[in-house]
Amino acid sequence: xxxxxxxxxxxxxxAGQRELTIEVDEHSLTASQLLRRLAEEYPVLEDHLxxxxxxxxxDFVEAEYHIEAGSEVALIGAVSGG
Amino acid sequence: MSDVHVHLVExxxxxxxxxxxxxxxxxxLFVFEGVVRPIEGEQEIMALDYEIYEPMTTRxxxxxxxxxxxxxxxxxxxxxxxxxxxxxxxCSFRLRIASKHRKEGVAGLDEFIDRMKRDVPIxxxxxxxxx
Numbered sequence: 001x002x003x004x005x006x007x008x009x010x011x012x013x014x015a016g017q018r019e020l021t022i023e024v025d026e027h028s029l030t031a032s033q034l035l036r037r038l039a040e041e042y043p044v045l046e047d048h049l050x051x052x053x054x055x056x057x058x059d060f061v062e063a064e065y066h067i068e069a070g071s072e073v074a075l076i077g078a079v080s081g082g
Numbered sequence: 083m084s085d086v087h088v089h090l091v092e093x094x095x096x097x098x099x100x101x102x103x104x105x106x107x108x109x110x111l112f113v114f115e116g117v118v119r120p121i122e123g124e125q126e127i128m129a130l131d132y133e134i135y136e137p138m139t140t141r142x143x144x145x146x147x148x149x150x151x152x153x154x155x156x157x158x159x160x161x162x163x164x165x166x167x168x169x170x171x172x173c174s175f176r177l178r179i180a181s182k183h184r185k186e187g188v189a190g191l192d193e194f195i196d197r198m199k200r201d202v203p204i205x206x207x208x209x210x211x212x213x
Contacts, residue, residue, distance in 0.1 A: 008203065081199060
């Protein structure tokens with residue numbers, strides 16, 4: 001199963017894409033596992049992930065949150081509104 | 083009806099503010115406007131280009147507004163933010179807060195802006211003359 005992760009801001013610029021895809025064997029994986037998988041499969045992002053948060057279905061989630069298949073997932077780095 | 087309103091607007095915010103039931107009738111009314119400066123990171127810019135992530139941006143602004151309203155006992159909160167390009171001198175953010183007294187309004191305004199700048203999915207990108 002493929003999981004799509006939306007990118008914005010600096011992370012989208014570094015990756016050169018607005019969406020990344022990772023293949024997931026498990027029914028769900030945690031937010032922290034997702035960040036590890038992104039670092040492994042997209043090394044260009046590795047140095048930028050420490051300050052990033054994971055959002056699932058438009059809410060921030062904690063590290064041990066289980067992301068279910070079909071959820072909308074986004075990587076939210078440093079923001080700059082206002 | 084919620085006492086928190088969120089409007090996302092393409093381009094610069096216009097001078098005429100949207101109608102709001104709390105614009106009068108309370109002891110204190112605060113209007114903060116964020117204006118695009120001509121210098122960003124020591125470089126001259128033409129504009130800022132704001133990226134948002136809907137519906138998360140609206141949702142997080144609304145949640146933040148509700149939290150700040152409740153925490154400080156405010157009467158109402160109205161936030162407008164631009165997306166897309168806003169030229170130097172243009173207003174890209176406006177926050178109105180209505181409160182019974184000055185103290186809680188000042189505190190609420192300060193907290194909302196601090197937390198928005200830290201947590202709400204909005205990203206700005208400078209636009210230079212040679213872009």
